[in-house]
Amino acid sequence: MAPPSVKQHVFAPWNDPDAKPLIRIEGVSKSFGDFSAVNKVDLDIYPGEFFSLLGASGCGKTTLLRMLAGFEIPSEGSISIDGVDMTDIPPYERPVNMMFQSYALFPHMTVEQNVAFGLKQDRMPKARIAERVKAVLDLVQMSSLAARKPQQLSGGQRQRVALARCLAKEPKVLLLDEPLAALDKKLREQTQLELVNIQDRVGITFVMVTHDQEEAMTMSARIGVMNAGSIEQVGTPVEIYEYPATTFVADFIGTANMFDGVVALDEQSHTVVDCQELDARLVVGHSSGVAVGAPVTVMVRPEKMMVQREPPEERVNCAHGVVSDIAYLGDISIYHVRLASGRKVQVALTNLRHTSEQRLTWDDEVYLTWHPANSLVLVQ
Amino acid sequence: MTNGLPLRPPHPQAPKMRASGGLRAFSRRWGRALVGLPPYAWLALFFLIPFLIVLKISFSETQAAVPPYQPLIGWAEDAVLQIRLNLGNYRYLFEDELYFDAYLNSLKIAGLSTLCCLLIGYPMAYAIARAPRTIRTPLLMLVVLPFWTSFLIRVYAWMGILKNEGLLNAFLLWTGLIDQPLQMLETDFAVYVGIVYSYLPFMVLPLYATLEKMDLSLLEAAADLGCRPFRAFRSVTLPLSIPGMIAGSMLVFIPAVGEFVIPDLLGGPDTLMIGRVLWSEFFDNRDWPVASAVAVAMLVLLVAPIMIFQHTQNKSGETS
Numbered sequence: 001m002a003p004p005s006v007k008q009h010v011f012a013p014w015n016d017p018d019a020k021p022l023i024r025i026e027g028v029s030k031s032f033g034d035f036s037a038v039n040k041v042d043l044d045i046y047p048g049e050f051f052s053l054l055g056a057s058g059c060g061k062t063t064l065l066r067m068l069a070g071f072e073i074p075s076e077g078s079i080s081i082d083g084v085d086m087t088d089i090p091p092y093e094r095p096v097n098m099m100f101q102s103y104a105l106f107p108h109m110t111v112e113q114n115v116a117f118g119l120k121q122d123r124m125p126k127a128r129i130a131e132r133v134k135a136v137l138d139l140v141q142m143s144s145l146a147a148r149k150p151q152q153l154s155g156g157q158r159q160r161v162a163l164a165r166c167l168a169k170e171p172k173v174l175l176l177d178e179p180l181a182a183l184d185k186k187l188r189e190q191t192q193l194e195l196v197n198i199q200d201r202v203g204i205t206f207v208m209v210t211h212d213q214e215e216a217m218t219m220s221a222r223i224g225v226m227n228a229g230s231i232e233q234v235g236t237p238v239e240i241y242e243y244p245a246t247t248f249v250a251d252f253i254g255t256a257n258m259f260d261g262v263v264a265l266d267e268q269s270h271t272v273v274d275c276q277e278l279d280a281r282l283v284v285g286h287s288s289g290v291a292v293g294a295p296v297t298v299m300v301r302p303e304k305m306m307v308q309r310e311p312p313e314e315r316v317n318c319a320h321g322v323v324s325d326i327a328y329l330g331d332i333s334i335y336h337v338r339l340a341s342g343r344k345v346q347v348a349l350t351n352l353r354h355t356s357e358q359r360l361t362w363d364d365e366v367y368l369t370w371h372p373a374n375s376l377v378l379v380q
Numbered sequence: 381m382t383n384g385l386p387l388r389p390p391h392p393q394a395p396k397m398r399a400s401g402g403l404r405a406f407s408r409r410w411g412r413a414l415v416g417l418p419p420y421a422w423l424a425l426f427f428l429i430p431f432l433i434v435l436k437i438s439f440s441e442t443q444a445a446v447p448p449y450q451p452l453i454g455w456a457e458d459a460v461l462q463i464r465l466n467l468g469n470y471r472y473l474f475e476d477e478l479y480f481d482a483y484l485n486s487l488k489i490a491g492l493s494t495l496c497c498l499l500i501g502y503p504m505a506y507a508i509a510r511a512p513r514t515i516r517t518p519l520l521m522l523v524v525l526p527f528w529t530s531f532l533i534r535v536y537a538w539m540g541i542l543k544n545e546g547l548l549n550a551f552l553l554w555t556g557l558i559d560q561p562l563q564m565l566e567t568d569f570a571v572y573v574g575i576v577y578s579y580l581p582f583m584v585l586p587l588y589a590t591l592e593k594m595d596l597s598l599l600e601a602a603a604d605l606g607c608r609p610f611r612a613f614r615s616v617t618l619p620l621s622i623p624g625m626i627a628g629s630m631l632v633f634i635p636a637v638g639e640f641v642i643p644d645l646l647g648g649p650d651t652l653m654i655g656r657v658l659w660s661e662f663f664d665n666r667d668w669p670v671a672s673a674v675a676v677a678m679l680v681l682l683v684a685p686i687m688i689f690q691h692t693q694n695k696s697g698e699t700s
Contacts, residue, residue, distance in 0.1 A: 071600055091603040104601035108619045117615075118605030169605065 011221060012236075013046040020083075022047040022205050023068065023173060028077035029229075030063050037063040039229035040077070045173075050199055050206045052216040055226035056252075061209045064226075065175050068207065069098045082172055092121070097171040101178040103162035105150040111137070111161050112146040118169040136164040139198060156187050163195070167202060174199075176208040180215060192218045213253050217241070225249050241301075247378050250299045257305070257345045258378070259298045259319075263290055271377050273298050277341050280315040285373035297378040302334065302348040304374040307360065308367050317375070319345060319368040323360055337366060431679070438672035439465045449668050469673035479657065479674065483681065486654040489568070489643075490636035493575040494583075497632045498625060500576065501583035505624075506617075508584075509591035520588065523581050535574055535645050542570050542646070566648035574642040579635065583628035590624030591617070630686070637682060654678055 013019035021044035030038040038060040045051045053061040066072045067079060070091035079086045081095060097118070105114050112133055119129045137143040140160040150158055159179065166174050179195070180188045196219050199206050210216050216223050217237040224234045225248075233245040244250035247258060261275035261282060271288040272281055273296055282298045290296065312318050324344065325336035328351075335347045347368060349360075360366065440449040441464075456462040473479045508519045526534060541547045544561040552558045564570055594617065602612035640655030647653070654674065661671035 069600075069604060071603075091600070092606050092608055096604075098601075098604045100597050100601060102595065102597055104595065104597040106598060106601075106616060117602070117607075121606035121611070165605070 011048070013049070014044070014222065019046055021045060022049075022082055023207070024080045025064075025068075026078050026080075028064070028067065028074045028079060030060075030067060030072060030075050036229055038067070038074075041229075041231055043224060043231060043234065045205060045207060047205055048203055050196065050208070050219055050221045052208045052210055052220040052223045053226055054210055054213060054216040054223050054252075057211060059226040060229040061226050062177060065098070065177055065207065065209045068173070069096055069175055070094050095172040096175055097166040097169055097173075098175040098177065099162050099166045099179050101181060103150075103158050103182075105158060105161055105165070107150055109149070110146065111142060111148050111150070111153070114150070114161060115165045115168050118165065122169070132168055136168045139167065139201070140164045155182050155184075156191070159183060159191065163198070167198075167204070170202075171204065173205045173207060176206060178210055179208065181210075181212075188215070189218075195219065217253075225252060227252070243376065244299070244378070247297055247299075247380070250376075250378060255302050255346050255348075257300045257302065259300075261296060261298060263288060263292050263294050263296055263377075266290065266292060270372060271296075273377065277339070277343070278319050279340075280318050282317055282375065283372040284375045284377045285371075286377070288377040288379065290379055295380055297380060298375055299378055300370050300375045302346040303332075303350075305345075305347045305368045305370050307335070307347055307349065308369065309365070311367055312369055317370050317372060321345065321366065321368070323362055323364045323366060326360070326362065335360060335366075337368060434672045434675055437668050438469055438676050439467070440669050441466045441468070442667050442669055447668065448666050466669070469669045470677070472670060473673055473677055478652075479654075479677075482652045482654045482657045483678070485652045486637045486639075489571060489575065489653060490633050490639070493572055493579065493636050494629050494633045496572065496576045497580050497583040498629060501580055501587055501628060502621075502625070504580075505584045505587035505591055509588050509594075516592075520585075523584050527581070531578065532641065534578065535642060538570070538574055538577065538646060539565060542573070565646060566651075568647065568651055570646035571643050571651055571653075574646045575636050575639060578642065579632040582631035586627035586631065587621065587624040590621045590627075594620055634682060634686070638678060 023043070023045040025041055025043040025045075028038060028041045029036065041064060053064060055061045063072060067074055068081075068086075070086065070089065073087070086094060106117065109117065115133045115136060116129050119132055124132070133146075134143065137146055140163055142157065142160045142164060145153065145157060150161065153161065159182070163179070180191055183191060192215060195206075208216075208219065220237065222234060222236055223240055225232045225240060227248050233240055233249045235243070235245075240249055240253050244253060244256075247256075250256040250258065259273075259275045259278055259282065261273040261277075263271060264274045264281065265272040266288050268287050269285070271284045271286065273284065275282050275298065284298060288296060311320070319337070319339060321337040321339040323335050324338040327334040327336075330351070332348050332350050335349065336344045337347060338344050345368065436452055437449055440452050442448055443450050450464070452463060452465070454462050454464070504523070508516055508523075511519060539546075542564040543549075544563065544565070546565070548564065549558075549561040553561065598616050598620075599612050602616050603609070607615065638655050639653065640659055643651045643653040643656055644659070647656075658671055658674050658678075661667050661674060665671075
């Protein structure tokens with residue numbers, strides 16, 4: 001244990017007003033004909049950061065990444081990397097390298113030649129190229145297969161070669177387009193941490209595009225959640241899960257139970273919301289900053305709810321319903337509770353024992369309660 | 381019953397199933413062989429057997445008779461079977477320089493024509509493969525369209541274009557670039573024009589096929605790694621289109637070596653090609669055995685290198 005006097009260093013340059021961003025995206029839009037793929041995006045990414053763009057397919061995350069690489073030119077706005085405006089700089093002169101979803105390894109070259117390709121373009125002396133190729137192949141543990149052709153490698157091995165090829169040029173920014181999508185689940189989980197370790201060792205800024213929220217949360221320092229061409233929220237994994245800024249983010253990241261209501265009272269320390277659907281008052285442990293009478297949504301995560309069989313003394317932060325579905329996942333069980341309104345609410349309970357004394361089963365009548373600090377007001 | 385078919389009593393289920401099961405087993409065992417048979421039968425009937433006949437004739441001697449060669453197999457006396465293999469026709473090919481020159485010239489004309497087809501066909505195929513998807517099919521149609529007119533008519537059309545009072549000379553005279561008509565017809569130049577024109581589609585189509593299926597993200601990867609567009613073409617697109625270049629070159633080179641119509645109609649009297657030599661041996665000299673020997677020699681000269689090439693290709697394909 002570190003003595004309390006030594007303050008542990010936390011990597012959070014986005015909180016430091018003096019920190020200079022490496023990538024600055026300002027008012028960038030991109031449209032293809034009538035279709036607007038990216039819409040007025042502002043984003044700063046800091047040196048050494050592992051940043052993820054997370055969103056469903058077609059949300060514009062890949063288009064944004066391709067604009068960073070230079071394969072697409074913004075219709076509006078500007079992108080600068082390390083203080084240099086990238087608008088007129090072609091892909092082959094940008095200080096970024098991209099790892100493609102398909103890996104795009106050259107099929108007519110060996111692993112070694114693939115990795116050396118970028119270095120040869122820089123007219124680096126042969127001896128230094130060989131040295132560098134060996135170093136990055138060692139880093140991704142592919143040295144023993146250097147003489148193979150890509151089609152003789154497995155999916156995981158190709159992924160490593162693709163990574164090595166990007167790292168070889170020591171770019172300022174590494175762009176990763178769904179880098180793990182082609183791997184099976186076990187290998188993907190293993191590779192996630194490996195990729196983070198490599199990023200930590202080489203110190204290059206990574207910008208990753210993914211549709212997999214678990215992947216984004218495991219790997220990233222910060223995540224930008226995208227929806228319909230815009231960034232809905234930028235934050236650390238904890239921030240976007242615990243404090244989603246919009247109902248979209250709340251719903252997209254994890255599972256969210258949301259109750260609509262109107263503000264009855266708004267104070268510095270808490271907000272009271274009248275919820276007709278639950279026939280209850282909902283007390284939320286923070287100020288919502290909106291006027292009394294305004295419509296809002298209260299969000300509670302399934303694992304933050306408690307279940308009891310007896311009605312609570314007050315109808316505050318309480319929902320009443322019947323267990324309609326149970327999903328047993330081993331470590332936890334998800335109970336779907338049908339409310340009087342017919343809507344279903346999800347509750348996650350940790351399976352602490354093989355058989356709990358209070359084990360719930362189908363058609364049990366239950367009351368769900370939660371602590372004011374564990375819910376959140378979302379302004380519509 | 382109007383169809384006149386005899387009414388059959390309904391079969392019990394089991395025997396019927398056994399019958400169809402037997403048919404299925406039969407088709408499983410022999411179906412594959414039956415499907416594969418027609419092409420082999422076709423090749424045997426129209427390629428292998430005629431070739432064996434030509435081979436046989438090439439070992440016989442001429443005689444003024446019908447057919448104009450002596451039989452290979454005959455009875456010398458009673459019960460003595462005699463096979464006379466005359467190698468003289470082949471020796472003759474080596475003795476007379478005409479044949480060697482004709483072979484060499486055929487290879488030269490076919491080789492240069494193939495090169496021209498490649499140089500013209502590659503940009504065409506590349507442009508079509510990179511054109512917007514909606515206009516690719518019309519463009520390919522345009523490449524294939526000439527086949528809808530008879531080959532012979534198209535060659536005659538070139539005669540009309542290239543002759544001294546033809547379209548091209550008229551145009552050049554009109555522009556004032558020349559004041560005398562150029563002798564183009566009945567030269568090697570006309571033969572090259574004819575072969576390149578006629579065989580260009582055979583180069584464009586396989587090249588298009590390879591270029592079209594190329595993964596374009598490879599070019600993006602090359603650009604991303606610092607490669608300028610022209611270098612990316614040289615180090616990625618070009619090597620990956622080699623299979624198409626080889627296929628197209630084979631399709632042009634092989635028929636061009638044995639080409640007869642184009643050198644006969646467009647070439648001059650001194651345009652020496654093996655196809656023409658063969659023709660004159662056969663129809664003018666009526667020397668079937670020598671003509672057959674020429675044909676067999678041409679086949680060996682062409683097929684042997686191609687088979688060696690394919691063999692090495694397969695080998696390198698297995699190891700990579």
